[in-house]
Amino acid sequence: PPGNIGKKDIAIAMQGLKTQMANPMFVTKGGVGYGVDETKKVVNDGKGWVWLAAEMSPGGLAVELFQSVPYGKRAILLAKQSNVDELFSKVNWDVAVANIDKTFGGPQVKQR
Numbered sequence: 001p002p003g004n005i006g007k008k009d010i011a012i013a014m015q016g017l018k019t020q021m022a023n024p025m026f027v028t029k030g031g032v033g034y035g036v037d038e039t040k041k042v043v044n045d046g047k048g049w050v051w052l053a054a055e056m057s058p059g060g061l062a063v064e065l066f067q068s069v070p071y072g073k074r075a076i077l078l079a080k081q082s083n084v085d086e087l088f089s090k091v092n093w094d095v096a097v098a099n100i101d102k103t104f105g106g107p108q109v110k111q112r
Contacts, residue, residue, distance in 0.1 A: 029068070030066040034105050044067040
């Protein structure tokens, strides 16, 4: 029905996610550790990994890409940036969805 997400939309969105993970346009600062001053965080730690992580925002759960460890965020997926297709060929979506409830390297915050 009009206004709903369909199978074609999901296929297009997944291709967009793969493209962004391989060559991110917008990357959030991370790394160093949880609760560290924003000026000490880095955009890219040079290790070649790309993370898809989420955090609560005033508008709900926000998803971001990181090229450094997303401490204090909800790390959903992790891929070698040079081989993102490998992640999507092997991903266990049940584990990825369960990761939404886990805070990585910071205090566990229950949202529901």
